[in-house]
Amino acid sequence: xxxxxxxxVAKEIVGDQRLKMEIEGLSIxxxxxxxxxxxxEFATIKGYMVAVNQxxxxxxxxxxxxxxxxxxxxxxxx
Amino acid sequence: xxxxxxxxxxxxxxxRCYSSVVDEACGGICLFVGTVRNQNKGKLVTxxxxxxxxxxxxKEMKKIAEKGIHKMGANHIxxxxxTGYVGISDIAVIIAVSSIHRKIAFxxxxxxxxxxxxxxxxxxxxFLEDGSYWVGARP
Numbered sequence: 153x154x155x156x157x158x159x160x161v162a163k164e165i166v167g168d169q170r171l172k173m174e175i176e177g178l179s180i181x182x183x184x185x186x187x188x189x190x191x192x193e194f195a196t197i198k199g200y201m202v203a204v205n206q207x208x209x210x211x212x213x214x215x216x217x218x219x220x221x222x223x224x225x226x227x228x229x230x
Numbered sequence: 231x232x233x234x235x236x237x238x239x240x241x242x243x244x245x246r247c248y249s250s251v252v253d254e255a256c257g258g259i260c261l262f263v264g265t266v267r268n269q270n271k272g273k274l275v276t277x278x279x280x281x282x283x284x285x286x287x288x289k290e291m292k293k294i295a296e297k298g299i300h301k302m303g304a305n306h307i308x309x310x311x312x313t314g315y316v317g318i319s320d321i322a323v324i325i326a327v328s329s330i331h332r333k334i335a336f337x338x339x340x341x342x343x344x345x346x347x348x349x350x351x352x353x354x355x356x357f358l359e360d361g362s363y364w365v366g367a368r369p
Contacts, residue, residue: 154345159283160353161367170270189320197367203351206286222283222351228365229280229287229352230343 159223162200165193171217171223175215180204183215185209200225231299234308235291236281237352242310243320251306251328258332260339264323266316270365276357278316283351287311290350294342304329304338311352 156171163169173190175183180202188194201224202209208224215221234250242329244263251259260316266278295307325342329335346352354365 157283159281159351160355161364164282164364186260200368203283203286204285206289208349222286224351225284225353226366227347227349227351228354228367229282229350230347 153219153224154217154219157220159222160225160228162194162223163227165191165197166223170209174217175219175221176217178215179211181211181213181214182208183221194211231305232308233292233295233299235295236289236310237284237287237313237367238310239312239314242312242324244321244324247308247310247326249326250334251326253305253328256305256328256330256335258330258335259326259328260332260335262323262325262339262343263321264321264343266318266320268318270356273319276359277318278322279357279362280311280313280316280322281353281355282311282313284313290312290329294345294349296344297345298327298338298342302338302341303334304313307338307342309346310340311346311350313352361367 154175158166205223291309298304306328308326327335327339
């Protein structure tokens, strides 16, 4: 079981800063599809990236439960 | 070649940021200071709240500074960003770049702030008189 970190608008959609879910073996694309099924409101935001171990991940990357995974909605620093 | 990156809940110091890039060999220092506006798209803003994914934000800030030095030719770069509650006219971000001649300092400073807005995991929630929203999150 992984504890996915959620920030900004993602934290509001999920309702928590951590989302417990099984991610072992999922690609980033599959992970995003699953997230969208659990929380259809993600379709209403401008998109989001997924970071794995504090680095932006490509859609083809495969997740393991030991990874530090984060949902990164559009950033707005500065 | 010094790089300093900082996320801080406390007020940011222009003096400290400036001093961190001073170098006898450099003839130019470019500072960018981003402050909080009192309005956005015709609505009055009362304050901002910045959230960050701190360890990753610091790494991304460092990557930007590394490119500014190793690929673009700056000598020293410091990037400071505020987190948490930030009031109107307060400083949200400071970027200081020193280089031997001014041209590179200007270019790298612009690159750093543009890139920070694209890749660094920091989020701004804008509080208006009649509500609040995460900036840039929705179409």
